[in-house]
Amino acid sequence: MKRLVLFFLLTVQFSFAGTPFWSKTGHRTIGEIAQQHLNRKAKKAVARLLDGKSLAAVSNFADEIKADTNYRKFSAWHYVNYPEDKMYSDVEPSPYGNVIVGIEKCMEIIKNKNRPHTDRAFYLKMLIHLVGDLHQPMHVGRLEDRGGNDIQVQWFNRDSNLHKVWDANMIDDYGMSYTELAASLPKLNKKQQRSLQAGDIYNWVEESQDLANELYKSVEVGEKLYYRYGYKWWPTVEKQLQKGGLRLAKILNDLF
Numbered sequence: 001m002k003r004l005v006l007f008f009l010l011t012v013q014f015s016f017a018g019t020p021f022w023s024k025t026g027h028r029t030i031g032e033i034a035q036q037h038l039n040r041k042a043k044k045a046v047a048r049l050l051d052g053k054s055l056a057a058v059s060n061f062a063d064e065i066k067a068d069t070n071y072r073k074f075s076a077w078h079y080v081n082y083p084e085d086k087m088y089s090d091v092e093p094s095p096y097g098n099v100i101v102g103i104e105k106c107m108e109i110i111k112n113k114n115r116p117h118t119d120r121a122f123y124l125k126m127l128i129h130l131v132g133d134l135h136q137p138m139h140v141g142r143l144e145d146r147g148g149n150d151i152q153v154q155w156f157n158r159d160s161n162l163h164k165v166w167d168a169n170m171i172d173d174y175g176m177s178y179t180e181l182a183a184s185l186p187k188l189n190k191k192q193q194r195s196l197q198a199g200d201i202y203n204w205v206e207e208s209q210d211l212a213n214e215l216y217k218s219v220e221v222g223e224k225l226y227y228r229y230g231y232k233w234w235p236t237v238e239k240q241l242q243k244g245g246l247r248l249a250k251i252l253n254d255l256f
Helices: 002-017 024-036 040-049 061-067 069-078 099-110 117-134 162-174 178-184 190-197 201-216 227-255
Strands: 152-155 158-161
Touching: 024 117, 024 162, 024 178, 024 227, 040 117, 040 227, 061 069, 061 117, 069 099, 069 117, 099 117, 099 201, 099 227, 117 201, 117 227, 152 162, 158 162, 162 201, 162 227, 178 227, 190 227, 201 227
Parallel strands: none
Antiparallel strands: 152 158
16 A cells, blocks of 8 residues: 555656657757767767767667656656746755756766766766756746646647647657757857856756746647747757757766
């Protein structure tokens, strides 16, 4: 009976995550951008921990392990919910953790060279994914609608929701591979790159929440979304992917 109650509580807690954040293409795009901006030392360290695999290749690992109940404790790491009139630092973190707690834990283990290779590799894969999640604005959405999952809309006459539109619909319907998408993003000079990399995860989570608050106002429940919505918001999708990649590179360069 105790196990059944615990399972129920965990299921309720983790259901707030909804669908995975960013599509597989989105996460791989962020990994590809980060790979291109690693310094030499970080590139070697990453290759060693990932057995030669690229950041893009392992970027969806944290979603893939959800199928294994042994990793259920990491489910809450994919998102964070707090009131729109509060800052992250004003709210007590969930006892199950959240994306900020997860990123900090990953960084702590990765930089500890006394930890086993397998541990550091596991948490590096998690970090790659979680930094991507941090830049999908709907994962810093409202608790009461599960980050937009309960805001039903139509996407080109297909049933969807606000979360899914941002998670997958716009990126997947754009029709590019992750390498094509990464290559198509605006070219930035060093000064522009440094500007996007400024701050830390606490600044970035507030930035994502501000954007999420805008997105809540961008649709009406039941609204039919077509080309106009994608045309208006696609530059924001691109910017979030680019920020995610550049900031992941900054974190890894600093760690190694």
